[in-house]
Amino acid sequence: xxxxxxxxxxxxPKFEADLCELLKIPSISTDSRYKDEVRxxxxxxxxxxxxxxxxxxxxxxxxxxxxxxxxxxxxxxxVALVYGHYxxxxxxxxxxxxxxxxxxxxxxxxxxxRGATDDKGQMxxxxxxxxxxxxxxGKLPIQVKFLIEGEEEIGSEHLVPFIKExxxxxxxxxxxxxxxxxxxxxxxxxxxxxKGIAYYELKLTGPKQDLHSGTFGGAVxxxxxxxxxxxxxxxxxxxxxxxxxxxxxxxxLTDEERDQFASLDFSExxxxxxxxxEGLSGETGYSTLERRWTxxxxxxxxxxxxxxxxxxxxxxxxxxxxxxxxxxxxxxDPKQLTESLTKHLEAIVPPGIKxxxxxxxxxxxxxxxxxxxxxxxxxxxxxxxxxxxxVFIREGxxxxxxxxxxxxxxxxxxxxxxxxxxxxTHSPNEKFCLADYHRGIKASAAxxxxxxxxxxxxx
Numbered sequence: 537x538x539x540x541x542x543x544x545x546x547x548x549p550k551f552e553a554d555l556c557e558l559l560k561i562p563s564i565s566t567d568s569r570y571k572d573e574v575r576x577x578x579x580x581x582x583x584x585x586x587x588x589x590x591x592x593x594x595x596x597x598x599x600x601x602x603x604x605x606x607x608x609x610x611x612x613x614x615v616a617l618v619y620g621h622y623x624x625x626x627x628x629x630x631x632x633x634x635x636x637x638x639x640x641x642x643x644x645x646x647x648x649x650r651g652a653t654d655d656k657g658q659m660x661x662x663x664x665x666x667x668x669x670x671x672x673x674g675k676l677p678i679q680v681k682f683l684i685e686g687e688e689e690i691g692s693e694h695l696v697p698f699i700k701e702x703x704x705x706x707x708x709x710x711x712x713x714x715x716x717x718x719x720x721x722x723x724x725x726x727x728x729x730x731k732g733i734a735y736y737e738l739k740l741t742g743p744k745q746d747l748h749s750g751t752f753g754g755a756v757x758x759x760x761x762x763x764x765x766x767x768x769x770x771x772x773x774x775x776x777x778x779x780x781x782x783x784x785x786x787x788x789l790t791d792e793e794r795d796q797f798a799s800l801d802f803s804e805x806x807x808x809x810x811x812x813x814e815g816l817s818g819e820t821g822y823s824t825l826e827r828r829w830t831x832x833x834x835x836x837x838x839x840x841x842x843x844x845x846x847x848x849x850x851x852x853x854x855x856x857x858x859x860x861x862x863x864x865x866x867x868x869d870p871k872q873l874t875e876s877l878t879k880h881l882e883a884i885v886p887p888g889i890k891x892x893x894x895x896x897x898x899x900x901x902x903x904x905x906x907x908x909x910x911x912x913x914x915x916x917x918x919x920x921x922x923x924x925x926x927v928f929i930r931e932g933x934x935x936x937x938x939x940x941x942x943x944x945x946x947x948x949x950x951x952x953x954x955x956x957x958x959x960x961t962h963s964p965n966e967k968f969c970l971a972d973y974h975r976g977i978k979a980s981a982a983x984x985x986x987x988x989x990x991x992x993x994x995x
Contacts, residue, residue, distance in 0.1 A: 543672035544978055551664050551977060552647070552970060554584075556640040558622075558656050559649040565600055565623035566690050574600045574686050577622040581605075581684055584663055588670045590682075597694035600686030604705070606679065607666065613678040614709035614992040616984070619941070620659030621688030621715070624651035625962045632964035645970055652968035653959040658714040659684065661954060661973060665980035677988035681708060691897075692937050699944050709992050710910045711941045712983070714976065716953030719800065719929055724922040724979075726914055727951035729829070729930035730938060732864035732901035734873050735837075737894040738766065738881065739857045746842070746851040757888035759856035760841040766881060767858055770834055775819035775827075777834045777862070779876050785867040789822075789830055797825045800927060810958075829930035833863045863901075863932060870898025899936035904948050913986035914950045921979025952979070 563577035564570040578594055578601040585592035585605035592605035600623065609615075627637035627650045635641035637650040647657070662682070669676045683706065685695045699706060719725040742759040743752075771777055804824055808816060818827040827833070841856035843849040862873060874895050885891045904911065906928060918926045931951075938949050954976035960966045 539672040540668055540981060543668045544974075544981060547664075547668070548974055551974065552642075554664070555647065555657055555660055555973065556649075558660060559640045559647070559651055560638055562627075562638045563623050563651070563686065564626050565687050567626060571600075574623060578603050578684075578686055581622060581663070584667075585682065588667055590666075595698065597687075597698065599690075599694045602686070602695065602698055603684040604682065604702075606681040607670075607676050609679045610675075610677065610988075612992070613988050614990050615679045615681065615707070616987055617681045617683060617706060617708040617711045617941075617945075617947075618659075618662045619711055619713050619937070620662070620682075620684050621655050621686065622651075622659070622684055623686040623689050624654070624656070625689050627964070629964060634965055637964075637966075642970070646967040647970055647973075648965055648967045650966055652966050653955040654961045654966065655688070655715045657968040657973055658954050658976065661714060661976035662712065662980045664977045665984070668977070668981050669984060676984055678984055680984060681706065688937070695937060696940050699940055703944055706945060708945065708947055709990075710947055710987070711938075711945065711949045712952065713935070713938070713949060714952050714954055714980075715935065716931060716951050717955040717957050717959070718953055718972070719927050721956060722922075722924070723801070724918045724924070724926040724975075725929045725953060726911065726918070726926045727931050727953060728906060728911065728928050729866070729903040730901055730951070731829075731832075731930075731932050731934055732866075732868065732870060732899045732939070733861055733934040733936070734864060734870040734898040735859070735861045735896040736874075736877070737857060737859045737896065738763070739855070739892040739894070740766075740885075741855050741890045741892075742888055743852070743854050746854050749850045749852045752852050756852060757886050758852050759889060760853050762886055762889050763839070763841065763856040763858055766884060767836060767860065769880070769884060770860075775817065777832060779873065779880055781876050782832070782868075782873070785869070786832060786865055787867060789826060793830070794823075794826065796928065797823065797829070800825065800929075828932045830865060832865050832868060833932075834860065835863075836860045863934070864898075866901045866903050868900065870900060874898070897936075899934055899939050901934070902939055902942055902949070903930070904950070908948050909990050910948050910950055910987070913990060914952060914983060917983035917986045918952065918979045920982040921975045921977075923975075952976075952983075954979075 561577045563574045581603045582594050590605040595602045640647050640649040716727050740759040740763050819831050837859045839858045842853035954972045
């Protein structure tokens with residue numbers, strides 16, 4: 537193992553240079569003008585794996601390519617599948633960047649560039665860790681497979697069918713994903729639960745055109761007024777969602793979880809300061825962390841209706857619409873929610889209004905058992921990489937592809953985040969702490985060793 541540690545130490549400049557090289561590629565998946573650049577990023581990764589002697593292939597899809605690679609099999613040892621993505625969000629607004637988004641800049645111990653933390657930097661820690669094993673020891677203690685896609689930022693449309701079609705090739709004992717954050721600076725974390733999501737748009741149509749609010753007000757049903765009432769009916773003043781049956785499958789928090797969250801070094805004052813508010817609210821009876829991580833929620837994401845220009849225009853609008861989402865906890869079914877939500881809204885639509893509810897997408901939440909041997913192995917590896925044990929947290933966000941891995945491959949998922957909450961993901965001046973980049977590589981290298989001590993499932 538001394539050879540491995542020496543390689544990790546001696547090659548820090550190379551690891552940073554490789555990261556910057558990948559960050560220079562503007563692999564913006566949503567913009568067709570960058571299609572060739574997206575492919576360039578895929579080919580860059582393909583070359584990296586090839587130089588390590590891995591079996592590797594770039595798979596074509598109707599969208600952007602998927603890169604697959606695998607090290608040699610190790611008899612009697614488990615198999616880990618690393619998932620990540622090489623595509624990035626558009627960098628706009630460009631005038632808010634302190635340095636060009638695709639010209640990596642190192643300042644104050646951070647590398648600034650689009651994709652630095654989401655997900656090129658975090659994903660690359662695993663590529664560099666297997667490089668360290670192959671270049672120093674000559675082999676890995678377990679088989680490691682890589683599945684790196686180029687469409688995560690646009691919904692992973694072609695990855696889901698790819699997983700179904702190649703489930704035998706992707707067979708593994710655990711999936712490893714680094715696309716989340718630490719609990720705080722210097723405090724690594726393992727995310728053991730994610731919320732699901734159900735996202736909708738409600739469209740209401742009234743009169744054939746906008747009307748004079750004085751002449752017609754009080755006689756014609758106002759779509760904007762109706763929209764406000766219908767949205768208000770979905771949640772009460774105690775933060776409880778009012779869709780019938782919404783909480784039927786919500787498991788209560790255990791005392792152990794509540795004690796664990798309460799023990800974390802979390803300051804509500806600092807949290808409010810970081811987001812620029814002077815007060816917080818939510819479901820009565822739960823702490824801020826419990827609301828964010830473990831309780832289902834409802835939020836309006838956007839509202840459109842009537843006159844939006846400068847000054848006044850007294851109209852009774854002909855149309856009104858809103859986009860809104862529910863964040864779901866494990867056991868809640870997005871399809872069942874859609875049925876209940878539709879019945880609820882249809883029952884309260886007043887005369888003179890036509891309603892259309894659009895179901896955009898949904899995905900269930902998930903929780904990994906804390907007593908999983910993979911969880912213990914990951915905790916041990918992270919302590920070796922970061923110098924302190926991780927805390928166990930849940931996350932209010934959703935990574936729908938995680939559910940696909942769990943359902944299709946039947947394995948646990950390890951969410952090992954090396955980023956920080958202030959990394960400006962999807963925003964100008966995205967960054968990644970270089971010290972955490974190297975700690976992530978070291979933790980990943982240790983993970984392959986700690987996983988090798990687990991007896992694989994023989995089913």
